[in-house]
Amino acid sequence: MARLKTNSKVESLACLVFFLLFTSKSWAQRIADSTYTPVPKKVYTTQKLPDNSQLLIDGILDEEYWNLVNWEGGFIEWLPDENTSPTEHTKFKLLYDKHYIYVGIRCFDREPDKIGKWMSRRDGFEGDWFQINFDSYHDLRTSFAFTVSASGVKGDEIISNNGETWDASWNPIWYTKTAIDSLGWTAEMKIPLSQLRFGKSQEQVWGLQFNRDFFREDSFWVWQRKPIDSPGWVSEFGELHGLKNLEPQKQFEVQPFIVSSLETSPRVEGNPFKDGRNQKTNVGLDAKIGITNDLTLDLTINPDFGQVEADPSAIALDGFQIFFPEQRPFFVENKNIFDYNFSNSRVGSTFASDNLFYSRRIGRSPQGGVSLGDNEFVDRPNNTTILGAAKFSGKTRDGWSIGILESITSREKALIKGSSTTLPSRKEIIEPLSSYFVGRIQKDFNQNNTFIGGIFTATNRDLNPELEFLHKSAYSGGIDIKHQWKNRTWYLVGNFVFSHVTGSEEALLKTQLSQTHLFQRNNSSYVSLDSSLTSLSGTGGNLQIGKQGAGHWRFEGGLTWRSPGLELNDIGFQRQADDIRHYFRLSY
Numbered sequence: 001m002a003r004l005k006t007n008s009k010v011e012s013l014a015c016l017v018f019f020l021l022f023t024s025k026s027w028a029q030r031i032a033d034s035t036y037t038p039v040p041k042k043v044y045t046t047q048k049l050p051d052n053s054q055l056l057i058d059g060i061l062d063e064e065y066w067n068l069v070n071w072e073g074g075f076i077e078w079l080p081d082e083n084t085s086p087t088e089h090t091k092f093k094l095l096y097d098k099h100y101i102y103v104g105i106r107c108f109d110r111e112p113d114k115i116g117k118w119m120s121r122r123d124g125f126e127g128d129w130f131q132i133n134f135d136s137y138h139d140l141r142t143s144f145a146f147t148v149s150a151s152g153v154k155g156d157e158i159i160s161n162n163g164e165t166w167d168a169s170w171n172p173i174w175y176t177k178t179a180i181d182s183l184g185w186t187a188e189m190k191i192p193l194s195q196l197r198f199g200k201s202q203e204q205v206w207g208l209q210f211n212r213d214f215f216r217e218d219s220f221w222v223w224q225r226k227p228i229d230s231p232g233w234v235s236e237f238g239e240l241h242g243l244k245n246l247e248p249q250k251q252f253e254v255q256p257f258i259v260s261s262l263e264t265s266p267r268v269e270g271n272p273f274k275d276g277r278n279q280k281t282n283v284g285l286d287a288k289i290g291i292t293n294d295l296t297l298d299l300t301i302n303p304d305f306g307q308v309e310a311d312p313s314a315i316a317l318d319g320f321q322i323f324f325p326e327q328r329p330f331f332v333e334n335k336n337i338f339d340y341n342f343s344n345s346r347v348g349s350t351f352a353s354d355n356l357f358y359s360r361r362i363g364r365s366p367q368g369g370v371s372l373g374d375n376e377f378v379d380r381p382n383n384t385t386i387l388g389a390a391k392f393s394g395k396t397r398d399g400w401s402i403g404i405l406e407s408i409t410s411r412e413k414a415l416i417k418g419s420s421t422t423l424p425s426r427k428e429i430i431e432p433l434s435s436y437f438v439g440r441i442q443k444d445f446n447q448n449n450t451f452i453g454g455i456f457t458a459t460n461r462d463l464n465p466e467l468e469f470l471h472k473s474a475y476s477g478g479i480d481i482k483h484q485w486k487n488r489t490w491y492l493v494g495n496f497v498f499s500h501v502t503g504s505e506e507a508l509l510k511t512q513l514s515q516t517h518l519f520q521r522n523n524s525s526y527v528s529l530d531s532s533l534t535s536l537s538g539t540g541g542n543l544q545i546g547k548q549g550a551g552h553w554r555f556e557g558g559l560t561w562r563s564p565g566l567e568l569n570d571i572g573f574q575r576q577a578d579d580i581r582h583y584f585r586l587s588y
Helices: 008-022 025-033 064-068 505-513
Strands: 043-045 076-079 090-096 100-108 129-135 143-149 154-160 165-167 175-181 184-192 203-214 219-222 238-244 252-264 277-290 295-301 341-347 350-355 376-379 386-395 400-409 412-418 426-431 433-445 450-462 471-485 490-503 535-547 554-562 579-587
Touching (some): 129 154, 143 175, 341 535, 490 505
Parallel strands (some): 043 238
Antiparallel strands (some): 090 100, 143 154, 154 165, 203 238, 277 295, 341 350, 386 400, 450 471, 535 554
């Protein structure tokens, strides 16, 4: 049993709207009978470059090999006025060889001096830009996006869930250059096939889409028309033909690193760790091995937080934990396969998704504290060392998405010294030796209209007496399903999750008292604090039905729940337990 949380005014209004619409036979019949009719798909046929030929990537399409294929255009506006003619023309060409795909782009502009060509960081998308999307799996829901701005800034994203998720943390290796002339601007792209995932068919068909953002008019144009009432993004792509005898690109990359830092600061009298100079050296390794073209084995030893950009500053004033995106290369690879968002929650004004796997738990800041005496100072590591991790992941041509991850983190100790050399130094354990395991699998059925999957996670710790406040072990799992029909106009989504944690009475008491559970509250008749517990179990899930395309009306409704004992935060992300909600959204 759990609390039923409702907003009476909002839900009463939603129910009233729902009643007025669906008690009217004509409106109900219109919505129920509406089916999306797909736009005929465009086809672009590419050609293979002659053996031993090369294209110079300089942004100028003057090599004779570009004449092997014709210019393709016919772009249509998508935003703000769908299915209208753009004010400028856009054309492209596409070639390939045994290792790369080459894209040539011509973006016409009658006022080239007004082209938005600002510099930005990677994935900045400032000013005018052009993008290509490859659905190389041809599963109608997963795609790889490569973007270049008029100033030459690169962007790249993995698109999943048929366009619901765009993950910019993916940073593949590829090459591009741009140039501006009297006709507008041009670009060339050189994309290694090793950065894409595809099957072994002798002649392949990929999903294909080209997008152009025209900054001055704030308009967005596409090659394959995508009506506003279409049910998704990737499923509406055109098609790329002509890819013949592509050789599997088995990756083998090894990236050792050494990071050294030196910090200088004013000396703090008496503090042996603040002598004005702090030097650190960190050594590690990342490796990627292609087992097949679509399945890879990633390995890492001591991945470094210094390899990626810093997290934005944030303060949790409400006591709930803050979600930070993953940016370490090892965990970013095929991250979408491991995602298991099972329901959404709103805490105050914050909207977040609960997930059974949150990779930032691995290598987290040590959780233990230290006790200091008079005139004692401490030096503690900022992050837990990942002794080693391995990940086997990918998606096969016949629709199997597979992800297996195992990671071992080290026992961390804090060094304590006194202000005087006569005082003895000592070490205290602040993080135990820990093992993290995640297994995720999903299968596509029914011409990619039905997906069924499951996940299992396990966290095990070798606890010392001073760390008995942590869980000894934590397990979670779930099954999920999505079914779509009538050209993906209608969908039914369901999932179920469970958790089971064990530990000392101290650890389970801390869990019950946490902001996530609050078993100690005095306004509840069905949960109470139990200081003798050594294990805790819970369940959660979501059931949802909706209409996402065809006609003017869209809606979704469902039920989501988390039992009081659901606990995912050892390797997942969960803000709140003990919650039942029903919801309904209607839009025109």
